[in-house]
Structures are given as structure tokens and as C-alpha cells.
Amino acid sequence: MADSASIPSTPLLKDELDIVIPTIRNLDFLEMWRPYFQPYHLIIVQDGDPSKTIKVPEGFDYELYNRNDINRILGPKASCISFKDSACRCFGYMISKKKYIYTIDDDCFVAKDPSGKEINALEQHIKNLLCPSTPFFFNTLYDPFREGADFVRGYPFSLREGVPTAVSHGLWLNIPDYDAPTQLVKPRERNTRYVDAVLTVPKGTLFPMCGMNLGFNRELIGPAMYFGLMGDGQPIGRYDDMWAGWCTKVICDHLGLGVKTGLPYIWHSKASNPFVNLKKEYKGIFWQEELIPFFQSVVLPKDCTTVQKCYIELSKQVKEKLGKIDPYFDKLADAMVTWIEAWDEHNPSGAAAEKPNGTAK
Amino acid sequence: MSLNIEDNEVDIVIAALRSDLTAFMEKWRPFFSRFHLIIIKDPDMEEDLQIPPGFDHQVFTKSDMAQILGATSINFSGHSCRYFGYLVSRKKYIVSIDDDCLPARDNTGTLVDAVAQHIVNLKTPATPFFFNTLYDPFCKGADFVRGFPFSLRNGVECVLSCGLWLNIADYDAPTQVVKPNDRNVRYVDAVMTVPVRAMMPVSGINIGFNRELLGPALLPGLRLAGEGKQRWETMEDIWCGLCTKVVCDHLGLGVKSGLPYVWRGDGVDAQGAMESLKREWEGVKLMEEVVPFFQSVRLPRTAVTAEDCVIEMAAMVKEQLGPLNPVFASAADAMVEWVKLWKAVGSQGA
Numbered sequence: 196m197a198d199s200a201s202i203p204s205t206p207l208l209k210d211e212l213d214i215v216i217p218t219i220r221n222l223d224f225l226e227m228w229r230p231y232f233q234p235y236h237l238i239i240v241q242d243g244d245p246s247k248t249i250k251v252p253e254g255f256d257y258e259l260y261n262r263n264d265i266n267r268i269l270g271p272k273a274s275c276i277s278f279k280d281s282a283c284r285c286f287g288y289m290i291s292k293k294k295y296i297y298t299i300d301d302d303c304f305v306a307k308d309p310s311g312k313e314i315n316a317l318e319q320h321i322k323n324l325l326c327p328s329t330p331f332f333f334n335t336l337y338d339p340f341r342e343g344a345d346f347v348r349g350y351p352f353s354l355r356e357g358v359p360t361a362v363s364h365g366l367w368l369n370i371p372d373y374d375a376p377t378q379l380v381k382p383r384e385r386n387t388r389y390v391d392a393v394l395t396v397p398k399g400t401l402f403p404m405c406g407m408n409l410g411f412n413r414e415l416i417g418p419a420m421y422f423g424l425m426g427d428g429q430p431i432g433r434y435d436d437m438w439a440g441w442c443t444k445v446i447c448d449h450l451g452l453g454v455k456t457g458l459p460y461i462w463h464s465k466a467s468n469p470f471v472n473l474k475k476e477y478k479g480i481f482w483q484e485e486l487i488p489f490f491q492s493v494v495l496p497k498d499c500t501t502v503q504k505c506y507i508e509l510s511k512q513v514k515e516k517l518g519k520i521d522p523y524f525d526k527l528a529d530a531m532v533t534w535i536e537a538w539d540e541h542n543p544s545g546a547a548a549e550k551p552n553g554t555a556k
Numbered sequence: 557m558s559l560n561i562e563d564n565e566v567d568i569v570i571a572a573l574r575s576d577l578t579a580f581m582e583k584w585r586p587f588f589s590r591f592h593l594i595i596i597k598d599p600d601m602e603e604d605l606q607i608p609p610g611f612d613h614q615v616f617t618k619s620d621m622a623q624i625l626g627a628t629s630i631n632f633s634g635h636s637c638r639y640f641g642y643l644v645s646r647k648k649y650i651v652s653i654d655d656d657c658l659p660a661r662d663n664t665g666t667l668v669d670a671v672a673q674h675i676v677n678l679k680t681p682a683t684p685f686f687f688n689t690l691y692d693p694f695c696k697g698a699d700f701v702r703g704f705p706f707s708l709r710n711g712v713e714c715v716l717s718c719g720l721w722l723n724i725a726d727y728d729a730p731t732q733v734v735k736p737n738d739r740n741v742r743y744v745d746a747v748m749t750v751p752v753r754a755m756m757p758v759s760g761i762n763i764g765f766n767r768e769l770l771g772p773a774l775l776p777g778l779r780l781a782g783e784g785k786q787r788w789e790t791m792e793d794i795w796c797g798l799c800t801k802v803v804c805d806h807l808g809l810g811v812k813s814g815l816p817y818v819w820r821g822d823g824v825d826a827q828g829a830m831e832s833l834k835r836e837w838e839g840v841k842l843m844e845e846v847v848p849f850f851q852s853v854r855l856p857r858t859a860v861t862a863e864d865c866v867i868e869m870a871a872m873v874k875e876q877l878g879p880l881n882p883v884f885a886s887a888a889d890a891m892v893e894w895v896k897l898w899k900a901v902g903s904q905g906a
Contacts, residue, residue, distance in 0.1 A: 309663065332847070333756040335718060335813050336725060336740065343742055345735065348728040348787065349757030349794035351843045366689065374702040381699065386690065388697055390746040397754035402687035403703025437703040456689050480706060487686065487705045 328453020682810020
């Protein structure tokens with residue numbers, strides 16, 4: 196059993212958090228995570244051939260869904276869940292009954308901090324999610340709620356309570372999350388810099404949200420975490436988490452929720468094939484030039500007081516303004532609506548939580 | 557990153573609030589000695605400055621300032637004296653560090669060349685329009701991550717570099733009273749661009765900036781009624797930073813925060829902080845009043861230089877904040893006066 200890196204006061208939240216893992220190969224990586232993940236319930240979303248059996252290591256409490264299960268559970272609405280792409284993981288978010296989600300890729304392992312100690316990534320995500328974010332004013336000493344830090348001189352006191360944290364975006368050592376062109380130019384580059392910071396992404400600022408090492412408060416923002424239409428039969432791949440991140444950030448900004456980025460690090464072991472990646476991303480690289488101005492200028496009406504309402508409104512604007520880029524966005528807008536319908540169907544009571552007041556526990 | 561820093565590109569401006577600068581300058585010698593230093597003696601200080609030999613430097617005293625400026629309504633005493641240094645400099649870049657700070661050590665134990673790091677920050681682009689999750693993409697070993705739009709990868713010119721402090725962090729008086737023994741020991745190995753429209757508290761303790769582009773916007777505007785010599789008894793840099801960030805955002809220029817660190821101070825006198833707090837609650841309250849203003853301020857398209865922006869902002873401050881507190885009305889006047897001084901004294905020849 197690995198030495199617990201936890202400070203006693205961080206709650207485990209073992210009955211309040213599900214770990215969602217998409218996989219198409221195997222779950223061998225879970226062995227390394229066992230000391231940290233074993234207390235939790237896992238939701239495995241098996242992509243690809245449903246007749247293949249994916250073995251889950253002994254001793255984990257889990258539920259596993261393959262494509263047949265997804266089709267059976269969602270019926271025609273299963274069309275919104277991607278096939279042959281890790282975007283299918285968002286099915287796990289929808290089907291979970293927990294307050295928090297942690298999602299991780301199956302090629303991500305436990306990293307070590309500069310002192311050589313193993314990093315309990317899940318614990319750090321929990322810390323990030325349980326303490327407030329500060330999107331309205333940048334703190335130069337980063338997360339003021341971490342031990343050893345605070346708000347600096349000049350930071351307005353009225354903004355020091357912060358807002359509830361909806362998303363905790365972790366980073367990766369070793370193989371960096373670069374796009375295909377950058378991978379082709381710098382195939383050997385490895386991220387070796389451990390930046391000991393967590394910070395809130397300011398309101399009004401977009402960022403590229405990577406789904407490899409991601410925690411979020413499902414009750415606060417879950418319906419916005421739709422990972423789009425990717426993979427089989429779709430003109431694009433590797434933009435699932437990006438799409439979810441832009442939608443999520445816009446909605447968080449509108450609802451007064453916070454997004455953090457930085458610690459924890461995981462060790463990303465597998466560099467995917469850059470030529471395969473280029474084919475997947477190719478259209479995205481051009482499309483994102485138009486998507487970013489779209490997201491930067493989105494205005495959600497005041498009466499969008501729930502995540503679902505925001506998301507449906509967003510889907511309308513996607514249809515109206517992005518449909519002309521490519522028919523894909525028409526389909527995507529429809530899929531966004533299908534996603535919300537499916538979400539509400541499977542999360543009936545308290546699904547449309549009004550804008551939260553007060554800080555997260 | 558092998559960026560060339562020319563000796564004649566940089567002035568180091570030091571506000572001397574203590575008379576004996578020997579220890580300070582000796583410790584900084586490896587990093588200061590190739591550059592020209594402008595040392596401004598706090599006009600309130602009686603004693604002569606002690607400066608070790610071997611530095612190419614100029615000292616400006618109260619009488620020098622009076623001679624060069626003539627009659628001015630701006631009060632350059634205390635920490636504000638450094639702005640006089642910015643005015644008389646003729647270099648492209650300025651680095652300014654408080655005289656109670658020494659070089660810090662990074663995580664490998666190596667002394668940090670804060671001057672070089674500021675210049676690197678200023679010579680590499682900033683990326684204010686989109687947040688790169690691996691922080692500074694121009695740093696060795698890093699790059700733009702997947703999902704960062706290619707059209708935004710050129711970045712914009714970085715004109716302000718805000719460094720940080722190990723040991724005694726730049727906290728306000730209430731925080732120092734509550735946590736007198738807290739020390740900042742976390743060395744965060746990152747530089748990042750502060751996104752457009754994000755407000756931030758710029759600490760004047762450790763900064764670098766592009767004087768050519770931003771000079772007029774770095775100004776001694778807000779002076780607290782009971783401003784003191786301790787950093788937690790001032791707001792001049794905070795006010796300056798809020799204005800400067802608006803100017804940068806408007807002109808499409810970048811601001812970075814993070815490295816370099818300096819090592820700050822010997823210790824916090826909690827009793828002193830408490831005394832300050834009794835006098836300086838004013839500063840803390842003032843910040844509350846300015847937040848809505850800075851959140852919504854928009855400059856007209858016609859403002860295309862830093863001077864233009866400052867004049868526009870001064871008018872808005874006078875109109876919208878002046879009625880709230882006389883300190884703001886004075887700040888607005890100081891901003892206008894500063895631009896006058898800048899045109900008269902600051903922008904003569906190179």
C-alpha cells in the first residue's frame with residue numbers, strides 16, 4: 196500500500212465520487228492506482244467492439260458499459276454518444292449517481308513530485324473541488340486557499356470568499372498534450388516541469404480543457420460535460436474535451452462557478468501516433484479559429500439559471516451561428532439537445548439545480 | 557532560451573528608502589553590475605546614501621528632483637520616488653526591485669537572476685487571449701497545448717513582468733496581523749500571461765516593464781492619506797497596476813506574472829502591522845470601491861498610446877470615483893499631471 200500522501204483533513208468522499216474510465220484496450224493501469232482508487236466506485240465505459248471482454252482487476256467495485264449497454268439504456272438517444280472515441284466517457288457522467296466525477300485515461304499513471312513522493316491525484320482534485328475558486332480577480336500567489344498561500348495585498352476583501360469550484364483540471368508529466376502538428380515538430384519533447392500551483396482560470400477566459408485527468412462537481416456542472424460527436428462516422432476527433440471545456444467554461448462564467456487548473460499531475464505514458472492524430476484533428480484546427488470567437492462572444496440570457504437551460508441555449512446558438520461552417524455543427528447542436536434530454540431522463544429529481552448559493556462543502 | 561540582452565537596453569531603478577544600500581547592492585552585484593542603475597533617494601530621508609563602488613549609477617536626491625521637475629503636484633516621497641526614476645530613464649526596459657529584497661534561490665539552490673528573467677519575460681510574447689494550461693509556451697520544454705488556436709500563437713508584446721517574493725510575501729496589513737509567522741516557501745516554476753480583462757494586484761516590489769510602450773501608464777497616482785514606508789501601508793502600485801492592466805488590455809499588450817522570485821525581508825513585526833492596520837484600513841476599504849469601476853471601464857478607440865489611455869482613464873476616475881473619496885480625485889489629477897511630466901521630461905530623445 197503506497198504511503199498515503201494525504202493530509203488527514205481531506206475527506207475521501209468515497210461514497211460521493213465516481214471514477215469514470217473510457218477504455219478500448221485493457222485496464223492494466225489500474226494496478227498502479229489501486230491504493231488510491233480502490234475505495235471508489237468505478238464506471239468503465241468500454242469503447243469499440245462490445246463482444247470483447249475487458250477484464251477489470253480484482254478488488255475494484257465497478258459497473259461496466261459497452262456499446263450494447265449504451266444503446267439499450269439510451270435507445271435512440273444513444274446517437275449522441277460517440278463510438279470509437281474516448282468521448283464516449285461522458286455516458287459515464289450521465290449514468291453516475293454521485294456528486295463528483297473523476298475521469299482519467301487508461302494510459303495515465305501515478306506521477307511523482309520533485310521530492311520523489313507519489314502524487315495522490317484524486318486527493319488533490321478533491322481538495323481543489325472542495326475549496327472555492329476566485330475567477331473575478333487574479334491572485335498572483337495562485338490558489339489562496341492552499342496552505343502556505345493567501346490573498347496578496349490589493350486583493351479586494353469582498354472577493355475573498357470566492358465561488359464554488361465546478362471543475363478541477365489536472366496536468367501531465369512526460370508526454371505532453373500537444374496537437375498533431377506540434378507532436379510532429381517536437382516528437383521528443385517531454386514535460387518535465389513540475390509547476391507547484393493550482394489557479395483559477397479567470398472569468399471570461401477560455402482554455403483548452405484536457406479530459407485525461409479531470410475532476411468536476413457533477414451536481415454543479417454535469418450536464419455541460421458533453422464530449423460531443425467524435426470518432427466513427429464523424430469528421431473530427433480529439434476535440435471532445437475541448438468542446439466540453441469551452442461549453443463548460445462559458446456556462447461556469449455565466450452561473451458564477453469556478454474552474455481551476457494546475458495540480459495534480461499524472462504521468463502520461465503513451466504518445467499517440469501523430470499522423471493518426473493529424474487526420475482526426477485536421478478539421479478541428481481550422482474550425483477552432485471560428486469556434487473560439489464564437490465562444491468568446493456567447494451571451495447567455497439571464498433566465499438561463501440552470502446548466503441545462505444554458506446548454507440548450509448554447510445549442511441554439513451553435514446551430515444558428517456555427518451551422519454555416521459545416522453541417523457537422525447542425526448535427527452537433529441536435530446531439531447537444533439529445534444529450535440534455537437523456538441527462539434529464541436519467542437524472543430526474545434535482546436534475547435542474549438552480550444556480551447554487553454558498554460555497555461547496 | 558538564448559535571448560540576447562544588451563547592456564544598454566536596461567535601466568535598474570531602485571527607490572532607496574534606507575540609506576545603507578551596501579548589503580543590498582553587494583548581493584545583487586552579479587546581476588546588476590552590467591547595467592546602469594538609477595537610484596532615487598526618498599525625498600523624506602535625511603541621511604546620505606551609502607553605495608558600494610563598482611556600479612555604473614546615478615543618484616537623484618530631493619533637490620535633483622526639484623530641479624528637473626520644477627513645481628509639481630505629484631508627491632514623490634516614499635515608494636513613489638521610483639517613478640521619478642522611470643521618468644528620467646532613457647532605456648527600453650526598466651527593472652525595479654525594492655531595496656529590502658535580495659536574490660532568491662530556485663529549487664536547485666541556484667541564485668535567481670531576476671533581472672535576466674524579467675527581460676526574458678518582456679522579450680517573449682504574451683498570450684492574453686487564451687489560457688495555455690502549460691503556462692508560458694515560449695519557455696524551453698513547453699509549448700502551446702492541444703486546443704490552443706493557431707491564430708493566437710504569435711502572441712502580443714509583453715510590456716509588464718510581475719515577479720514574486722519568497723519568504724515575506726506581499727500581504728496586506730490584516731493578513732500580516734493574522735499570520736505574522738507565515739513565510740512563502742513555495743517556488744512555483746512558471747511564468748504565465750494574465751488574461752485580458754482579468755484584474756490583478758500588481759506589486760511594485762519586483763517588476764520589469766517596457767518603458768517605451770508602457771512608461772506613461774506606470775504612474776504614482778493613488779496616495780493614501782496615511783501612506784507609510786512599509787509596503788503594506790501603500791496602495792500606489794496596486795492602483796498603478798489596475799490602471800496599467802486596463803491600458804494593456806485596451807492596446808492589445810501583454811502582462812505576465814510569476815518568475816522571477818526575489819527573497820524578501822527579514823521579518824514582519826506583527827505589532828507594526830497592527831499599528832499599520834489601525835491607520836491603513838483606508839487602503840483596504842478603497843479597493844472595494846474601485847473593483848466595479850475597473851471591471852467595467854472601457855477606453856475609446858481613439859486612445860492609441862499609453863498617454864492617451866491615461867488621460868482618458870483620469871477623466872473617468874475623476875467623474876466616477878472622485879465623488880466617492882477625495883483620494884480618487886487626487887489620483888485623477890496626479891494621472892493628468894504625470895502625463896504632462898512625461899511629455900516634458902520623460903520622452904526627450906533616446
